[in-house]
């Protein structure tokens with residue numbers, strides 16, 4: 001029983017679902033770039049992303065352990081399932097796996113990986129407490145998974161930049177809603193997040209406008225000929241979920257951010273379906 005609780009603690013520290021999803025985005029980035037013939041490079045890129053995302057989540061919880069004791073007492077470290085020392089060692093091991101996986105990739109991909117690993121290490125200490133800056137960093141990191149996958153197999157082409165932009169803007173909006181949800185603990189810790197600086201309603205209005213722009217932009221892969229009907233069939237409900245949930249944030253930011261996440265995962269599935277349909281067609 002204790003072993004299961006501890007294993008669950010390590011999986012929760014890594015936010016394994018997020019890490020795997022980030023790996024899927026990296027795969028899509030390589031897939032859109034037409035690079036699946038470089039299976040070894042794609043595999044290394046996916047492993048690097050999964051490990052780096054897991055490491056970033058674990059190190060975030062390590063640095064956030066005092067805030068999470070207020071905001072998220074159920075998370076692995078404040079709940080006692082994993083000690084802070086063990087969490088730090090776990091994050092270090094995951095960062096090492098990411099570096100080993102990325103080191104043999106092409107220079108641009110390696111450059112993205114190094115930049116991202118540094119950003120993940122610096123996130124909580126340097127960026128999180130600055131209004132909107134932390135949100136932009138997480139948005140960039142999430143969108144960069146597409147760039148990383150494409151860079152692992154060749155040059156980065158315009159369709160990949162579109163996917164980067166969509167993922168980054170939608171993630172920025174969700175991060176703002178998450179900050180509204182975390183206002184209590186963040187204020188107690190003296191963090192100057194966007195809702196604390198400009199007010200919750202202004203922050204939620206910005207998040208809704210940004211998410212609306214992302215959902216309008218989601219037709220660009222069809223306009224540009226990258227994806228077709230298979231993509232539209234999934235991205236339209238994903239857009240409705242993400243935008244509707246963001247607007248719901250004015251009533252209940254916690255439920256809102258959970259549903260935005262579900263919408264982004266459906267959007268990621270739209271990217272996979274859209275690219276797969278071009279292969280099958």
Ligand SMILES: CC(C)=CCC/C(C)=C/CC/C(C)=C/CC/C(C)=C/COC[C@H](O)COP(=O)(O)O
Nearest residue numbers: 018021022142166167170214215218264265267268
């Ligand atoms: C309009 C449109 C089509 C947008 C595209 C949206 C899209 C595909 C976004 C990517 C979402 C995704 C599957 C990200 C991978 C997982 C990840 C790295 C998320 C970033 O997580 C940071 C967050 O703060 C972690 O908190 P939580 O999720 O609550 O554990």
Ligand SMILES: CC(C)=CCC/C(C)=C/CC/C(C)=C/CC/C(C)=C/COP(=O)(O)OP(=O)(O)O
Nearest residue numbers: 022049052053056057060113116141142145148
């Ligand atoms: C492509 C490569 C090599 C790496 C990409 C790495 C990725 C995808 C990172 C995605 C974003 C991420 C996982 C950031 C880690 C830090 C994090 C969880 C930020 C959000 O944390 P908080 O602002 O504290 O919010 P919560 O802890 O309440 O979720």
Ligand SMILES: [Mg+2]
Nearest residue numbers: 060061064068
């Ligand atoms: Mg945190």
